[in-house]
Amino acid sequence: MKGSSVRNTTWDELEVGASAFLERTCTAQDMYLFAHVSGNLNPITLPSGDDPGAKGEPVAPSLWVGSLVSAVLGNLLPGPGSVYRAQSFNFVERVRVGSRLRIEVKCIEKREKPLALFETTVREADGHLVVQGIAEVDAPLTTIVTEAHNLPTIILDDHEHFAPLIAAAKRLPPLPTAVLGPDDRHALGGTVLSAEEGLIVPILIGDGGRIRAAAKDLGVDIGRFEMIDVGDDREASKRAVDLVNTGRAAAIMKGNVGAGPMLAAVMKRDGGLRTGRKLSHAFVLDVPTLEQLLFITDCAINIAPDLSTKVDIVQNGIDLARACGIETPRVGVLSAVETVNPNIPSTLDAAALSKMAERGQIKGGIVDGPLAMDNAMDVTAARTKGITSLVAGRAEVLIVPNLESGNMLAKELTFVARAESAGLVVGARVPIILTSRADNDRARLVSCALAQLYIHWSRTGRSACALPDVSRAAE
16 A cells, blocks of 8 residues: 655755654564564563563663664654664663664765755654764665555564463363373373363273373373273273262363264263253464454354254353453354345344344354454454444454354464464363364363363352453543
8 A cells, every 4th residue: 555755855955954754663563574584583582581670671682772763764854765884883871672763864964965964863762872973875866756655564463362361271270181182292292281281180081001002102101190001992981981970070171083973972861961952163363463262152052953952152262251351242144245135044143143132042152143254353444334333343252153264263263364363162061172183282182271261160159360452441
């Protein structure tokens, strides 16, 4: 996108005493970007650095501060077409994140064409000198008028949404968890990590030989964990459900087994873990472009849910979001369009769900639909289409039309947009930690934290964590 035009000052037009300035605030993103470009990973220059004198804020790299001078020379005076010959700097003070800076250049001498000398200074907003120096610049000889271009957007994942969930879960008692098939690196690694972090007390169920081989491969000691040696997935799933029914386990975690046998044991009419509500799965995503968690449901259980099933899916999603600290979740019911169309059944379901929430048949959240993905997530898109809604552009929970669309959406965000993901099945008597066999240890750790938080919320009606409500604060 183009902005206003910019005209340079040629050597012939340049006058001694001419000056120009710009203002800039030092941000944490500047520090990360400079580290990426320069390769300078000095810890005192990064937001995670440990500098006792920084009072919680990193020291800006001196050459980052100095580089701001080139923006004035190249953009303002002399402007486009200028070329550096030399630059000296004297760094008087240090700059920290949050500092408001004024960067100024002043022509102090014109030498043999096209050379010009500039005094360069950087000052704090209060006038305190930070940097001073002399720039030797070849000023442009011909007039250049160019459009000011906005640079492409750079996305930095500088939000850590999962850390507060894990921290809150660690304050709760460890959860006795029946772990099915922890017999590969990912399944056992995630189990051991979650146990070491104090989130679960695992009971390992599966082929004992394969579990011990995986432990040897990882170099971990599993002697401290109870193990039930069962070679068959169906029998292992039955044993996990029995542990819940006898009060020895408060959650079930899927390892290197298929979801089918486990869910079949959970859904048995006699001896299973059914409740009056249908089961549904939710992905919980930390997306780099979002300032809050994103919940997508149902992505793994209900293939083509009807309206009554969607009611439970919505309620389960609201409950999980509330357990994670979102007091009144905003729920967007997705379809291909944002208007009710009898030829698109998902729009009819979405409208019905929205009205049911208004009438109190769905509780605890604000539900609106149908919404297309763009106007569910982007305020500008919603306004452009004339949608007035408390949810449009600010959705925190997305209800997808069917399992295929939900699974694809969540995995696109994970593998294309680099979102971190975790997952949980709710609606049974205990939460089921359902992750992909390809998920890493971190995904399993966060999923265990979700189970902890959900159980605490179910028992007390209160969330164990309070997440920053950025979307509401901005209103």
